[in-house]
Amino acid sequence: MSPMFGDRHLVVVDLGFGDAGKGATVDWLCSPEADLGVAAVVRFNGGGQAAHNVVADGRHHTFAQFGSGTLAGVPTLLSRHMLVEPIALAAESEQLAALGVPDPLGLLAVDGRALLTTPIHIAANRAREDARGTSRHGSCGRGIGETAWYALENDAPTVADCRAPDVLRAKLDRLAAHYEDLIGPSAHGYESVDALVAMYRDFARAVRITGPAELARLAQAGRLVFEGAQGVLLDEWRGLHPHTTWSTVEPRNARAMIRDIGATAAVLGVTRTYMTRHGAGPLPTEAPLGFPEPHNGTGHYQGAFRQGHLDPILLRYAIDVCGGIDGLVVNHLDVPGTLCAAVAYETSTGRTTEVVPGRWRDLDHQQRLTDQLFDATPILAPIETDPAAWLAERLRVPVVLTGHGPDRRDRATDSGKRAAEVGEQGRIGAHVP
Amino acid sequence: MGYGNWDDTAYRAGKTYRARQGVDDFGYTAEMRAKPYDTWCAHPLLDPFGVGKRECRDSAEHGNSLPVAVLFDVTGSMGRVPRIMQDKLGKLHGLLKNKGYAQDPQVLFGAIGDADTDRVPLQVGQFESDNRMDEQLRAILLEGGGGGQKSESYELAAYFMAEHVATDAWDKRGKKGYLFLIGDELNKPRLAARHIRAVIGDHVRRDVSVESIYRELEQRWHVYYILPNQSSYYRDPEIAEHWTALLGQNFLKLDDPGAVCELIALTIGLGEDRIDLDTGLADLRDVGSSDEADAVGRALGSKPGPTLRALPPGR
Numbered sequence A: 001m002s003p004m005f006g007d008r009h010l011v012v013v014d015l016g017f018g019d020a021g022k023g024a025t026v027d028w029l030c031s032p033e034a035d036l037g038v039a040a041v042v043r044f045n046g047g048g049q050a051a052h053n054v055v056a057d058g059r060h061h062t063f064a065q066f067g068s069g070t071l072a073g074v075p076t077l078l079s080r081h082m083l084v085e086p087i088a089l090a091a092e093s094e095q096l097a098a099l100g101v102p103d104p105l106g107l108l109a110v111d112g113r114a115l116l117t118t119p120i121h122i123a124a125n126r127a128r129e130d131a132r133g134t135s136r137h138g139s140c141g142r143g144i145g146e147t148a149w150y151a152l153e154n155d156a157p158t159v160a161d162c163r164a165p166d167v168l169r170a171k172l173d174r175l176a177a178h179y180e181d182l183i184g185p186s187a188h189g190y191e192s193v194d195a196l197v198a199m200y201r202d203f204a205r206a207v208r209i210t211g212p213a214e215l216a217r218l219a220q221a222g223r224l225v226f227e228g229a230q231g232v233l234l235d236e237w238r239g240l241h242p243h244t245t246w247s248t249v250e251p252r253n254a255r256a257m258i259r260d261i262g263a264t265a266a267v268l269g270v271t272r273t274y275m276t277r278h279g280a281g282p283l284p285t286e287a288p289l290g291f292p293e294p295h296n297g298t299g300h301y302q303g304a305f306r307q308g309h310l311d312p313i314l315l316r317y318a319i320d321v322c323g324g325i326d327g328l329v330v331n332h333l334d335v336p337g338t339l340c341a342a343v344a345y346e347t348s349t350g351r352t353t354e355v356v357p358g359r360w361r362d363l364d365h366q367q368r369l370t371d372q373l374f375d376a377t378p379i380l381a382p383i384e385t386d387p388a389a390w391l392a393e394r395l396r397v398p399v400v401l402t403g404h405g406p407d408r409r410d411r412a413t414d415s416g417k418r419a420a421e422v423g424e425q426g427r428i429g430a431h432v433p
Numbered sequence B: 001m002g003y004g005n006w007d008d009t010a011y012r013a014g015k016t017y018r019a020r021q022g023v024d025d026f027g028y029t030a031e032m033r034a035k036p037y038d039t040w041c042a043h044p045l046l047d048p049f050g051v052g053k054r055e056c057r058d059s060a061e062h063g064n065s066l067p068v069a070v071l072f073d074v075t076g077s078m079g080r081v082p083r084i085m086q087d088k089l090g091k092l093h094g095l096l097k098n099k100g101y102a103q104d105p106q107v108l109f110g111a112i113g114d115a116d117t118d119r120v121p122l123q124v125g126q127f128e129s130d131n132r133m134d135e136q137l138r139a140i141l142l143e144g145g146g147g148g149q150k151s152e153s154y155e156l157a158a159y160f161m162a163e164h165v166a167t168d169a170w171d172k173r174g175k176k177g178y179l180f181l182i183g184d185e186l187n188k189p190r191l192a193a194r195h196i197r198a199v200i201g202d203h204v205r206r207d208v209s210v211e212s213i214y215r216e217l218e219q220r221w222h223v224y225y226i227l228p229n230q231s232s233y234y235r236d237p238e239i240a241e242h243w244t245a246l247l248g249q250n251f252l253k254l255d256d257p258g259a260v261c262e263l264i265a266l267t268i269g270l271g272e273d274r275i276d277l278d279t280g281l282a283d284l285r286d287v288g289s290s291d292e293a294d295a296v297g298r299a300l301g302s303k304p305g306p307t308l309r310a311l312p313p314g315r
Helices: A022-030 A086-098 A119-135 A144-153 A165-183 A193-206 A214-221 A252-260 A312-321 A363-374 A387-395 A414-421 B010-018 B027-033 B081-098 B132-139 B154-163 B168-173 B193-200 B210-218 B237-250 B257-271 B277-286 B290-300
Strands: A009-014 A038-043 A052-056 A059-063 A076-078 A108-111 A208-210 A223-227 A265-272 A275-278 A305-308 A327-331 A340-347 A350-352 A377-382 A399-403 B054-056 B065-073 B104-112 B122-124 B165-167 B177-182 B221-228 B251-254
Touching (some): A009 A252, A022 A223, A022 A265, A022 A327, A022 A399, A038 A214, A059 A086, A076 A214, A086 A193, A119 A144, A119 A165, A165 A193, A193 B010, A214 A223, A252 A265, A265 A312, A312 A340, A327 A387, A340 A363, A387 A399, B054 B104, B065 B081, B065 B165, B081 B104, B081 B132, B081 B257, B104 B154, B154 B177, B154 B193, B165 B168, B177 B257, B210 B221, B210 B237, B221 B257, B237 B251, B251 B257, B251 B290, B257 B277, B257 B290
Parallel strands (some): A009 A223, A009 A265, A038 A076, A038 A223, A076 A108, A265 A327, B054 B165, B065 B104, B177 B221
Antiparallel strands (some): A052 A059, A340 A377, B104 B122
């Protein structure tokens, strides 16, 4: 695997709507088994709403803000593109400590320029979703959208402000005033600004707050793995509007950061052998497949967890809006039975086999794609061969890693598979379906 | 996507963060932790091998440079103290300047381990007078090793400071600098030639007595040893006797490691005759460091006058 990537940094994105197995992928890339010399995991989008499951050495954790390399002992950098939520971060560090990770906060560096998601944003988020009633967007209720949206027009609190209580207090007061009409009459509230300021000061004293030079410093120590959150089909500009997230999910920000330090990247796209989606929005191949889903239930704000047949048309679109990718990671190869894939869509205007990207930031185009997909009925065909190989051929991207279960030891590279086939003790313990 | 902790409060989060205060993990340690132990090495900024001289020079705007060196023990017996040092020492330069305790201080930081057992037994930075000091502190590897035989390689650090440092203060003005060793154990029985060869790179063939290296060091440095509380041997009379025999009243005990900057600053202020002890302690209380003032007062024996008095050993 190493020869394939050379000294490139790795960017891991989900080609669907999230939940495809980025966490397990990042954990494996950081693991001793992979031997890729990873110095740090960098979060480059989203915030505390991520839920990346890692199972390794008998331990399970759902990573939200810490990078999924934590169980492998790899430090995390929350970059300036990340929305940081310190209250949840503290709880997550306690969970990790309980799992036996020594001093989890010591593995963390946070860019001072990152926006802060506060209980005020979260209360506003929930009040707004409640007011929407049945026309919910599929929000997680974690304040992500409010954080990004408020910062567009206002001087929003940042991580660096946590070190300057007076500055922070003034910003929080303005934030609270801004949302008074929305939150006041709602069922939601938040603690006093004084309590928040005191807590944020403690946060700033306990974690390492860094500046622009941090990324280059980490890169000198080894390979970086950029861990995306959510999925490309939820991207704020490229996703299926309006059922999107307030975050740039496709890898442009990660690519730019890597360019800035004069390095190169390999982008890995992660998918399952079928589609999944949380909450509202198009899912053309939706079907009651009934595959078990131990870590994803129904969220109060984001709605039900849905499944659908493999959709290479949507995956191809995701790859296109990523500006191409360098490798595929295919997970959930352990699901039983014959899989089906969409070969085309029937729509009211005829048959189509592609979803065409528009110009970047053309939300009218994105809305048309959403309408097109709501109107699409998939034409399905069974996959008669190994789904990973089938996907590699259909999407014209090599498969670099496959997942055959939730655990770290369930990951296999091609070389690992070959080792298993020729009867060697493959280090990865691949069991080929 | 999924989210569990709906009842988290600012208070609970604050408690988590407070439990870790002063434990700012400087990235280099975290970086090394992510690698196999047998590949651990000193940060290039701090690697003492083959460096020639660390220099403390005058400049156009700072014509009266005063060398200040602080080397702290980073072995396991020190407990959380090295973290506290890393967190607090960044204030030292500002404290010296703001109080007028020293005119043009230049500060060097370093770390001491065990040359018999550690991967990185000595780290020594450069003399700096700006925020690059923070960078040095961050680059110190907190190895947390040590050999468990109640001795660390302080004498190796002493050798480096005696042989590999050049200062304008001495060369131009015949003025001594200030060196603070912070630790809780004994010197090795002898300064081992093989340690010098392996860690510093000098071609030394014969072991040297510990006593003689400190005598040489004291020709150009005021040498202090600070034994901080929260370390393993704070109350061990053997440690106090050992260092008192070597350094006399320059052996200091500090009951609050968080006050290390104040103790060092005040010690320098006293040594430079810029201040008397009571005024210095009052200074500290003025800036809201009353707990630190109490700790420093106890360490220096709160009695007016320019002379220092250490606590009697073992108290």
